[in-house]
Amino acid sequence: MALLIKNGTIVTADWQTKADIYCEGEQITRIGKDLDAPPDATVIDASGKYVFPGFIDPHVHVYLPFMGTFAKDDYISASKAALVGGTTTLIEMICQGRDSRALTDGFEFWMSQAVGKSACDFTFHQSVTRYDAEVEADLKEIVKAGVASFKVFLAYKGAFGITDEELYHTLRLAKQLGVIVTAHCENADLVLELQKQLLSEGKTGPEYHYWSRPPRVEAEGVHHLLSFAELTGAHTYIVHTSCEEALNEALAGKARGLNVWVETLIQYLVLDKSYAELPNFEGAKYVMSPPLRDKKNQEVFWNALRQGFVATVATDHAPFDFKGQKEMGRNDFTKIPNGIPSLEDRVNLLYTYGVTTGRLDLHTFVDCASTQAAKIFGLFPRKGTIAVGSDADLVVYDPNYRGTISAKTHSLNLDYSAFEGWEIKGRPSVVTVRGEVAVRDGQFVGRIGHGQFLKREPTHF
Ligand code: URP
Ligand code: ZN
Ligand code: ZN
Numbered sequence: 001m002a003l004l005i006k007n008g009t010i011v012t013a014d015w016q017t018k019a020d021i022y023c024e025g026e027q028i029t030r031i032g033k034d035l036d037a038p039p040d041a042t043v044i045d046a047s048g049k050y051v052f053p054g055f056i057d058p059h060v061h062v063y064l065p066f067m068g069t070f071a072k073d074d075y076i077s078a079s080k081a082a083l084v085g086g087t088t089t090l091i092e093m094i095c096q097g098r099d100s101r102a103l104t105d106g107f108e109f110w111m112s113q114a115v116g117k118s119a120c121d122f123t124f125h126q127s128v129t130r131y132d133a134e135v136e137a138d139l140k141e142i143v144k145a146g147v148a149s150f151k152v153f154l155a156y157k158g159a160f161g162i163t164d165e166e167l168y169h170t171l172r173l174a175k176q177l178g179v180i181v182t183a184h185c186e187n188a189d190l191v192l193e194l195q196k197q198l199l200s201e202g203k204t205g206p207e208y209h210y211w212s213r214p215p216r217v218e219a220e221g222v223h224h225l226l227s228f229a230e231l232t233g234a235h236t237y238i239v240h241t242s243c244e245e246a247l248n249e250a251l252a253g254k255a256r257g258l259n260v261w262v263e264t265l266i267q268y269l270v271l272d273k274s275y276a277e278l279p280n281f282e283g284a285k286y287v288m289s290p291p292l293r294d295k296k297n298q299e300v301f302w303n304a305l306r307q308g309f310v311a312t313v314a315t316d317h318a319p320f321d322f323k324g325q326k327e328m329g330r331n332d333f334t335k336i337p338n339g340i341p342s343l344e345d346r347v348n349l350l351y352t353y354g355v356t357t358g359r360l361d362l363h364t365f366v367d368c369a370s371t372q373a374a375k376i377f378g379l380f381p382r383k384g385t386i387a388v389g390s391d392a393d394l395v396v397y398d399p400n401y402r403g404t405i406s407a408k409t410h411s412l413n414l415d416y417s418a419f420e421g422w423e424i425k426g427r428p429s430v431v432t433v434r435g436e437v438a439v440r441d442g443q444f445v446g447r448i449g450h451g452q453f454l455k456r457e458p459t460h461f
Pocket of ligand 2: 184239
């Protein structure tokens with residue numbers, strides 16, 4: 001069925017105009033003034049509202065076996081939450097353990113979690129958690145199946161973490177295949193030693209998580225990765241960059257000509273380490289890795305986004321209930337499942353604390369929450385922009401909406417919100433995925449199973 005979005009202010013990463021958007025089938029077919037539509041078309045009046053390209057979250061965990069438990073969402077709850085929050089495409093990390101079965105089995109398993117359940121479009125980053133001839137053959141198969149990015153963990157020794165030898169071979173293969181390697185950069189040995197030291201001193205509360213992973217641990221991880229990237233020529237993407245020290249290492253890599261992109265998270269832009277210091281174990285809600293940082297880092301990252309030094313704002317959505325899951329670490333912070341969920345809130349928080357405060361203009365907002373991810377990960381211009389021929393993934397955004405975030409009303413399958421009671425100024429009122437309306441008046445009205453796996457071609461040679 002046809003869809004006509006009338007009278008909105010269309011905003012992409014590089015232009016803005018007041019016009020109508022007409023969509024037939026799954027794509028945008030016309031953009032212009034006073035467009036007509038057949039009588040049976042769905043017509044949406046976007047007067048007084050922005051129309052943005054569907055937002056893309058390039059770093060999400062849905063199915064995640066981690067730290068002795070499993071993340072709480074499945075593709076039904078996660079995709080509903082994503083869509084209500086304006087995210088029409090998510091990229092999930094396939095995180096099979098180091099000792100798991102063949103990578104191709106893992107890929108098929110993760111795919112089976114999403115197909116038929118997801119209401120939004122999705123694709124994957126394939127984790128490499130060990131390296132041998134069988135893994136290499138499997139990775140080639142997975143790339144042929146349409147996954148054009150890998151993920152490596154320098155942290156989480158014994159679980160997802162890889163050795164330097166494995167890192168070298170992964171980056172060499174990635175370069176050969178034209179695949180970008182996304183990387184969690186923290187020095188695993190330093191983390192383990194610092195954890196042991198803190199626990200031996202009786203420092204067991206959530207506030208000590210930070211001290212087991214101080215900025216230098218992350219900066220060393222970035223420096224380490226980029227030395228390997230330089231020697232292999234691989235293109236890399238630093239996930240969840242949290243502090244100035246780590247950012248400076250990435251910028252030094254850029255300055256010497258490396259193809260490296262930087263992701264930060266909405267959590268690091270709006271939360272700081274004092275949240276993880278909240279009394280009565282409340283701080284556990286704010287334990288993630290790398291940890292929340294000193295507040296002074298926030299302005300560094302807003303500036304870096306404005307300057308284009310940081311490409312994307314993601315969520316690293318990794319949801320664990322407070323009751324029963326975060327509580328596993330009541331007597332030992334190293335056992336608190338890491339993660340601060342924010343899939344539903346990323347876009348509204350970025351708009352509220354970025355755009356309405358004047359820190360970001362509308363184009364940078366669209367760029368870092370949608371367009372850059374599409375470009376880096378081989379989805380552009382199908383996704384990440386509003387153009388004739390692009391998928392009709394559109395967000396009609398109401399800048400006059402006022403509301404508050406709460407676990408009582410969110411779509412996530414989770415017993416708390418890290419942003420409980422926070423005000424938001426603006427929200428998606430209508431969201432479409434390939435021409436189908438998935439959200440109206442802020443409520444999910446979409447179709448479970450409508451989401452498609454997005455095959456991607458390697459572009460990072
Ligand atoms: O704390 C985090 N980041 N949890 C999810 C796993 C990861 O490191 O991405
Ligand atoms: Zn990570
Ligand atoms: Zn992650």
